Amino acid sequence: MKIGFRFFGKHRKETLPECVLSVTISRKGGDIPLNWFTRTNGFMNEYLIRGMVSLERGKKMRNLHMQCCFVTYVALDCDFTKEMKAVIRDELGIYNDEWAVVCIKLRSDSNAEAKLYGYCYKVISN
Numbered sequence: 001m002k003i004g005f006r007f008f009g010k011h012r013k014e015t016l017p018e019c020v021l022s023v024t025i026s027r028k029g030g031d032i033p034l035n036w037f038t039r040t041n042g043f044m045n046e047y048l049i050r051g052m053v054s055l056e057r058g059k060k061m062r063n064l065h066m067q068c069c070f071v072t073y074v075a076l077d078c079d080f081t082k083e084m085k086a087v088i089r090d091e092l093g094i095y096n097d098e099w100a101v102v103c104i105k106l107r108s109d110s111n112a113e114a115k116l117y118g119y120c121y122k123v124i125s126n
Helices: 034-047 080-092 112-125
Strands: 018-027 050-057 064-073 100-107
Touching: 018 080, 018 112, 034 050, 034 064, 034 080, 050 112, 064 112, 080 100, 100 112
Parallel strands: none
Antiparallel strands: 018 064, 018 100, 050 064
C-alpha cells in the first residue's frame, strides 16, 4: 500500500528543497526484527534521492536498531515527520507494534550528509 507523497519524496524535486535526515528505527526493550532492515531498501528506492542504512547495538541496552541517513525533498513548512513515519512503518511492515520507534531529525548543520554517512560507516566497520 503506497501512502504519503504530500510532504516528502524524490518525486517532489520541482517544489520542495533537498534535505538531509537522520533517522533511527528501534524497538523498545529489544532488537528490531531483521526483516525491517531488509525491507528498508524498498522505502529508499521509492522515496529517497540517496541514503544509507546500518545496524548497530546501543551502548547501554545493547539493543539492535537501524541508524539511517536519508536525503530527499521535504516540505519544511509543515510536520512532514508524521507522514514520513507512517510511510516508513507501512513499507517496513510495522503495523501493530506499539514498541516500534521511528525517530526523524532534520539535519541542517554544515556537511550533515557526510557526517551521517561517516557515522553509519563507522557502525558498519566496527
